[in-house]
Structures are given as structure tokens and as C-alpha cells.
Amino acid sequence: MIVQANKYSRSIKEKARELGFFSCGIAPAEYLEEEEPRLQKWLDEGRHGTMQYMENHYHKRLDPSKLVEGAKSVIVLLTNYYPNEQFPDDAAYKISKYAYGKDYHFVLKDRMRRLMEFIRDEIGDSRMRAFVDSAPILERAYAVKAGLGWIGKNTLMITRRHGSFFFISEIITELELDYDQPFGGDYCGDCRRCIDVCPTGAITGRRELDASKCISYLTIELREKIPDQFKGQYDQWIFGCDICQDVCPWNRFSFPHEEKEFLPHPDLLKMSKRDWEELDVEDYRKLFKKSAVKRAKFEGLKGNIAFLRD
Ligand code: SF4
Ligand code: SF4
Incomplete structure (x- = not known):
């Protein structure tokens, strides 16, 4: 039985790499007991801002068997999105690297569907579901x-070999597999560059983020006027923010992805300040066709630009 689990886990990981995931690990689908008080405290303190959905399905967040009946394993998959192309340092406005190309939800869902087909063909039919942020x-x-x-x-x-510019997605399955050793250790050490550089003070402690102060939240999730207290702190970000990743020393190991779907529209990185400020719905649709930027909607993006201008 253990031999089979070993064999299956190996072939799932090989197939994952073949499909373009750069890393794959497998964990038992246990209840996240030690995370429960942290999540509860974060919600109680209102650190999730207006993201009401974070309060929903509280137990499902912590228990994979509430998502897939009889869940035994969580197959975790990493996908590199670090772009070769960059906004120039003096760019008029900036969007987060993960959103340069096609919305990762579409790209990863398709890849994971193919991995699940492989698992069904190779190992047999079983209950499983794929999740990308969803x-x-x-x-x-x-x-x-x-x-x-x-x-x-x-x-x-953060991974030691590739830093942090990647998407995490997962397949929860009732299959019993061979599990990887949990990652031991913390390689941040005495570094606190991300804390010191965050312009809004959103990183409030070790592994604690006040999402309601984070530029990513303010430019994407907040569906109302950005509070004036954040004026002058945005450093030209109009969709997301990469500052705390850009300064992380582990991201010197990031390497450009090879996913053509993540390539930006050729005009995107050439946009002048004026181009952004005069952006109309047609240009927006052309530049961000099937892009994650659509989450902010046209009006939201224009509002973020106006916030920086006013
Ligand atoms: S994404 Fe930007 S605003 Fe949010 S915690 Fe990181 S540096 Fe701060
Ligand atoms: S910048 Fe990176 S290594 Fe330094 S504390 Fe932040 S997450 Fe850790």
C-alpha cells in the first residue's frame, strides 16, 4: 500500500512538472488546528477590511473534508509568474506583476483539469476538486x-530556490498519497526589509497583515473611495503592489516564467502617464482582455488613477 502511494505521488509530481507547475508537494488533508486562533483574531480585529467573504465558510477554510468528502490529501502546486518584462522604475503608474497577462485563474484551472484527468486515468476515479484562490x-x-x-x-x-513570485493552487482528493515532510524553519532571520519598506504600514507584525491598509486591497477589493489617509503613500501603484516582494532578498532567485499566456499586452509597459489618464473603456478592454485587472473594473482602475492625480 505504501509502495503504491509512493509510486502515485511520484507520478503526480512528474506530471505536474510536465504541465508547467514548477513545484509540487503533498500534505495530509488535516484540520488546520494551529491556524484557527490566528484566523479568528485576524477577523475579530477587522483586518480583512470590507472583504466580507473572508468571514464566510469559516470552518471550510480550515477543514478540507468540508470541501471534498473524505479528503485525505492536498496536492499543492506552484506556478511561476515572475515576468521578464518590467515596468520602468520611473513608470507613470504600475500594476502588480501577477496581473500582466491573462488571468491566472483561467490558465491554472485548465492545467489542473489536465492533472486531474491524469490522476483519474493513472490511479483511478476518486473524489477530487481543484482550487485556485476560489x-x-x-x-x-x-x-x-x-x-x-x-x-x-x-x-x-517563500521558497529558498525561487523566492515568492508564484501562484499557489491545490487539488484536494480522497486519495491517500505519500506525504512530504512539512517545511521546517524560517529563513527570514533578522531581515525586516518588507516591514520597513511597506508604505502604508500594513505589515503589523511577524506574519501579520492588516489587509485593510494594504495597497493590494485598497486598489482591488475596496469598492469605495480610498481614504485620504493613504494619500502620498501609493508610489504609483494602481492595481496591486509588489513592494514587499521586490525588496525581499529571496526574490533574487526569481527567474522569468515561460508561460506565453502571462505575457503582457505589448502596449502595456509603454503606457505614458497621459495614456493612463486618458484610458477609455475601449483601450481598457483591449489592454486587459481576460486579465485579472478586470477585477478592479474600469471605474475602479480610473478611480485609482484619479486618487494618485488629485
Ligand atoms: S503589498 Fe504593498 S502595501 Fe501591501 S503589505 Fe506589501 S508593501 Fe505593504
Ligand atoms: S523581506 Fe523577505 S526575507 Fe526579509 S523579512 Fe520580509 S519576507 Fe522575510
Whole structure:
């Protein structure tokens, strides 16, 4: 039985790499007991801002068997999104690297569907579901349990070999597999660059983020006027923010992705300040066709630009 689990786990990981995931680890689908008080405190303190959905399905966030009946394993998959192309340092306005190309939800869902087909063909039919940000589970906690890395002081998952510019997605299955050793240790050490550089003071402590102060939240999730207290702190970000990743020393190991779907529209990185300020719906649709930037909607993006101008 153990021999089979070993064999299956190996072939799932090989197939994951073949499909373009750069790393794959497998963790038991346990209840996240140690994360429960942290999540509760974060919610109680209102650190999730207006993201009401974070309060929903509280137990589902912590218990994979509430998402897939009889869940035994969480297969955690990492996908590199570090772009070769960059906004120039003096760019008029900036958007987060993960949103340069096609919305990762579409790209990863398709890849994971193919991995699930492989599992069904090779191992047999079983209950399983794929999640890309779409299900209320604490994916970073399972990534650590699957041995892939640690959670940095900026609250993002970091790997020693590739830094932190990657998407995390997962397949929850009732299959019993061979599990990786949880990642031991924390390689942030005495570093606190992300804390010191965050312009809004959103990183409030070790692995604690006040999302209601984070530029990513303010430019994407907040569906109302950005509070004036953040004036002058945005450093030209109009969709997301990469500052606490850009300064992280582990990201010197980031390397450009090879996913053509993540390539930006050729005009995007050439946009002048005036181009952004005069952006109309047609240009917006052309530049951000199937892009994650659509989450902010046209009016939201224009509002973020106006916030920086006024
Ligand atoms: S994304 Fe930007 S605003 Fe949010 S914690 Fe990181 S540096 Fe701070
Ligand atoms: S910048 Fe330093 S403290 Fe922050 S996540 Fe990276 S290594 Fe950890």
C-alpha cells in the first residue's frame, strides 16, 4: 500500500512538472488546528477590511473534508509568474506583476483539469476538486505542510530556490498519497526589509497583515473611495503592489516564467502617464482582455488613477 502511494505521488509530481507547475508537494488533508486562533483574531480585529467573504465558510477554510468528502490529501502546486518584462522604475503608474497577462485563474484551472484527468486515468476515479484562490482554504498553510517553503514576515510563502513570485493552487482528493515532510524553519532571520519598506504600514507584525491598509486591497477589493489617509503613500501603484516582494532578498532567485499566456499586452509597459489618464473603456478592454485587472473594473482602475492625480 505504501509502495503504491509512493509510486502515485511520484507520478503526480512528474506530471505536474510536465504541465508547467514548477513545484509540487503533498500534505495530509488535516484540520488546520494551529491556524484557527490566528484566523479568528485576524477577523475579530477587522483586518480583512470590507472583504466580507473572508468571514464566510469559516470552518471550510480550515477543514478540507468540508470541501471534498473524505479528503485525505492536498496536492499543492506552484506556478511561476515572475515576468521578464518590467515596468520602468520611473513608470507613470504600475500594476502588480501577477496581473500582466491573462488571468491566472483561467490558465491554472485548465492545467489542473489536465492533472486531474491524469490522476483519474493513472490511479483511478476518486473524489477530487481543484482550487485556485476560489475556495476558502488556507493555501499557504498547506504549502508549508507540503514542504514547499515558509511564510515570510510579509505573510507570503517563500521558497529558498525561487523566492515568492508564484501562484499557489491545490487539488484536494480522497486519495491517500505519500506525504512530504512539512517545511521546517524560517529563513527570514533578522531581515525586516518588507516591514520597513511597506508604505502604508500594513505589515503589523511577524506574519501579520492588516489587509485593510494594504495597497493590494485598497486598489482591488475596496469598492469605495480610498481614504485620504493613504494619500502620498501609493508610489504609483494602481492595481496591486509588489513592494514587499521586490525588496525581499529571496526574490533574487526569481527567474522569468515561460508561460506565453502571462505575457503582457505589448502596449502595456509603454503606457505614458497621459495614456493612463486618458484610458477609455475601449483601450481598457483591449489592454486587459481576460486579465485579472478586470477585477478592479474600469471605474475602479480610473478611480485609482484619479486618487494618485488629485
Ligand atoms: S503589498 Fe504593498 S502595501 Fe501591501 S503589505 Fe506589501 S508593501 Fe505593504
Ligand atoms: S523581506 Fe526579509 S523579512 Fe520580509 S519576507 Fe523577505 S526575507 Fe522575510
